[in-house]
Amino acid sequence: MTGNGRLSRYGLRFVALSYLSALLLLPIGVALVKTFDQGVGEVITQITKPDAIHALKMSLLTVIIAVPLNTVFGIAAAHVVVRTDFRFKWAINALIDMPFAVSPVVIGLALILVYGTGGWFGADLAAMGIQVIFSTPGIVMAVIFVSLPFVAREVIPVMQEIGTDQETAAETLGAGPWQTFRRITLPAIRWGVTYGIVLTTARALGEFGAVTVVSGNISGETQTLPLYVSQQFETFNSVGAYSASLVLAILALGTLLSMNLLRRREETND
Amino acid sequence: MTETTDELPIESHGIEVRDVNKDFGDFQALRDVNLIVPDGSMTALLGPSGSGKSTLLRTIAGLEVPTSGQVFIGGEDQARKPVRTRNVGFVFQHYAAFKHMTVFDNIAFGLKVRKKNRSEIEERVNELIDLVQLTGLAKRYPSQLSGGQRQRMALARALAVEPSVLLLDEPFGALDAKVRKDLRTWLRRLHDEVHVTTIFVTHDQEEAMDIAEQIVVMNGGRIEQTGSATDLYDQPANEFVMGFVGEVNSLGGRLVRPHDTEILPVRSPDSVEVEIDRVVRLGFSGRVEMLTVPDKQEVWAQLTRSELETLNLESGSTAYVRPRPDALTRKDTGALDGTFREVSPDIHRPTYAGPELPV
Numbered sequence: 224m225t226g227n228g229r230l231s232r233y234g235l236r237f238v239a240l241s242y243l244s245a246l247l248l249l250p251i252g253v254a255l256v257k258t259f260d261q262g263v264g265e266v267i268t269q270i271t272k273p274d275a276i277h278a279l280k281m282s283l284l285t286v287i288i289a290v291p292l293n294t295v296f297g298i299a300a301a302h303v304v305v306r307t308d309f310r311f312k313w314a315i316n317a318l319i320d321m322p323f324a325v326s327p328v329v330i331g332l333a334l335i336l337v338y339g340t341g342g343w344f345g346a347d348l349a350a351m352g353i354q355v356i357f358s359t360p361g362i363v364m365a366v367i368f369v370s371l372p373f374v375a376r377e378v379i380p381v382m383q384e385i386g387t388d389q390e391t392a393a394e395t396l397g398a399g400p401w402q403t404f405r406r407i408t409l410p411a412i413r414w415g416v417t418y419g420i421v422l423t424t425a426r427a428l429g430e431f432g433a434v435t436v437v438s439g440n441i442s443g444e445t446q447t448l449p450l451y452v453s454q455q456f457e458t459f460n461s462v463g464a465y466s467a468s469l470v471l472a473i474l475a476l477g478t479l480l481s482m483n484l485l486r487r488r489e490e491t492n493d
Numbered sequence: 494m495t496e497t498t499d500e501l502p503i504e505s506h507g508i509e510v511r512d513v514n515k516d517f518g519d520f521q522a523l524r525d526v527n528l529i530v531p532d533g534s535m536t537a538l539l540g541p542s543g544s545g546k547s548t549l550l551r552t553i554a555g556l557e558v559p560t561s562g563q564v565f566i567g568g569e570d571q572a573r574k575p576v577r578t579r580n581v582g583f584v585f586q587h588y589a590a591f592k593h594m595t596v597f598d599n600i601a602f603g604l605k606v607r608k609k610n611r612s613e614i615e616e617r618v619n620e621l622i623d624l625v626q627l628t629g630l631a632k633r634y635p636s637q638l639s640g641g642q643r644q645r646m647a648l649a650r651a652l653a654v655e656p657s658v659l660l661l662d663e664p665f666g667a668l669d670a671k672v673r674k675d676l677r678t679w680l681r682r683l684h685d686e687v688h689v690t691t692i693f694v695t696h697d698q699e700e701a702m703d704i705a706e707q708i709v710v711m712n713g714g715r716i717e718q719t720g721s722a723t724d725l726y727d728q729p730a731n732e733f734v735m736g737f738v739g740e741v742n743s744l745g746g747r748l749v750r751p752h753d754t755e756i757l758p759v760r761s762p763d764s765v766e767v768e769i770d771r772v773v774r775l776g777f778s779g780r781v782e783m784l785t786v787p788d789k790q791e792v793w794a795q796l797t798r799s800e801l802e803t804l805n806l807e808s809g810s811t812a813y814v815r816p817r818p819d820a821l822t823r824k825d826t827g828a829l830d831g832t833f834r835e836v837s838p839d840i841h842r843p844t845y846a847g848p849e850l851p852v
Contacts, residue, residue, distance in 0.1 A: 395579075397577045402606055406602070
């Protein structure tokens with residue numbers, strides 16, 4: 224019995240680790256080695272090219288706009304789903320998940336249908352001098368769309384878990400809705416929110432499909448980092464592609480690490 | 494039932510509830526509830542689960558809006574007054590501690606919300622920490638406290654804002670028996686010190702009788718009777734109250750208290766045949782546990798030692814029981830069926846623990 228148990232335990236670990244290695248660790252490791260093939264100097268040259276820097280700025284801009292908007296929306300949506308009751312709640316719940324279900328390319332195409340030159344609002348917007356598709360607003364909209372569910376999905380279970388007792392207690396003690404939210408609800412759901420923000424950031428940084436469709440992929444203008452990486456790879460500048468990938472990876476890792484640090488510091492304070 | 498006292502100046506009451514009804518869809522949680530809680534008193538809402546006691550408490554707090562009727566606190570109509578401006582202190586069964594705040598910050602919450610200055614908050618909170626005997630634990634988090642300590646913190650938090658009434662929803666329900674007993678004695682003493690009009694909800698008759706001046710017995714959304722522990726015990730309004738407050742036997746369709754249950758060696762016209770199950774001698778008094786014949790209903794009698802000696806009962810023998818001539822009895826309409834063991838674990842009812850009897 225015990226021998227069998229041990230075998231299955233180690234077997235399971237082996238399978239899990241091999242799976243992770245083959246799909247994740249190995250390719251990322253090789254990419255990392257490949258990046259520094261021609262030395263650190265070459266990497267720096269590659270990532271300081273004007274087009275690379277522009278792509279980085281573009282990516283950061285989308286993150287700076289999309290993440291706060293989706294955080295506010297996510298918390299509000301979670302509140303609606305968990306704390307209120309009305310007939311079409313299931314519809315809201317399903318809508319939140321839609322960006323998970325629909326392919327990003329389809330999302331990009333849908334945005335073109337509505338906001339493109341031949342689309343519903345395209346002509347009117349163009350008349351007002353606003354260009355959405357093949358421009359920054361379109362990219363930001365695409366990124367917001369694809370990264371919309373994360374905060375809501377992380378916060379909903381936490382909100383269900385904490386229940387309403389603490390909020391009700393705050394209310395009896397004289398706190399208004401905003402005070403209750405800021406002093407009681409937000410601290411209670413903070414790790415759900417934080418994790419949601421990390422996931423949203425990662426998704427916003429990495430989004431490729433929807434952005435490709437709506438941006439027009441004009442280097443130095445409407446190119447985000449993933450598009451830049453792809454273009455460098457296609458034009459046989461593999462060091463440029465890997466270097467830019469490294470920047471992307473560092474950004475994502477940085478977000479993850481800073482969350483973990485924050486959390487650790489808070490736990491030692493408790 | 495409580496009389497509505499329209500003539501009395503309502504200013505003299507801590508809390509008054511007038512003709513309150515509350516429906517949840519098809520379910521009537523409260524029906525024509527009228528209640529007066531004297532200023533500075535301690536009142537218990539007692540009843541089985543689903544009797545509406547918690548709904549009544551939450552309605553007074555403003556956490557539920559009555560379908561009809563009025564609630565007055567300190568003579569002031571509370572209709573349309575949101576919870577946060579009612580100035581009630583509310584204590585929840587499961588503490589509702591703010592988990593991310595220290596004991597100090599939990600207690601200070603209401604004062605901070607009211608934008609009191611810092612030195613005032615500090616003084617008041619420290620005073621309360623001493624009052625609820627949590628001295629030295631100000632910097633702890635709720636997760637580092639025992640259940641009893643958490644509930645005392647919740648009480649201090651509710652008292653911090655100097656509420657006009659204190660409402661406690663099964664405050665000791667989540668605690669074990671020993672802590673529960675200590676805490677309720679402590680609450681009574683605290684009440685004698687702070688004198689705030691207090692209502693607490695309980696399903697434990699012993700708890701209600703122990704510390705409340707006024708007990709409100711509820712059943713099926715109605716108030717069955719309001720009165721002191723003695724009133725309820727000696728003059729129960731109906732069989733529900735009689736059975737819920739104190740112990741009862743059902744003898745031939747009538748409810749009778751164990752100390753009013755007489756055991757006879759021979760049959761008499763109004764007696765019920767029983768088989769003696771167990772005789773327990775407790776110093777000067779004793780308890781006789783019996784099973785009726787033939788339907789095996791548990792019945793028990795409380796007797797003095799001399800009565801026990803005269804009767805000289807043995808387990809397995811046959812005897813006859815009836816209410817004493819001057820006994821308080823109520824018709825047994827089955828209103829109590831199922832409410833006992835499920836709801837009031839503290840009510841002592843003898844259970845048959847002997848070998849299987851031959852049928």
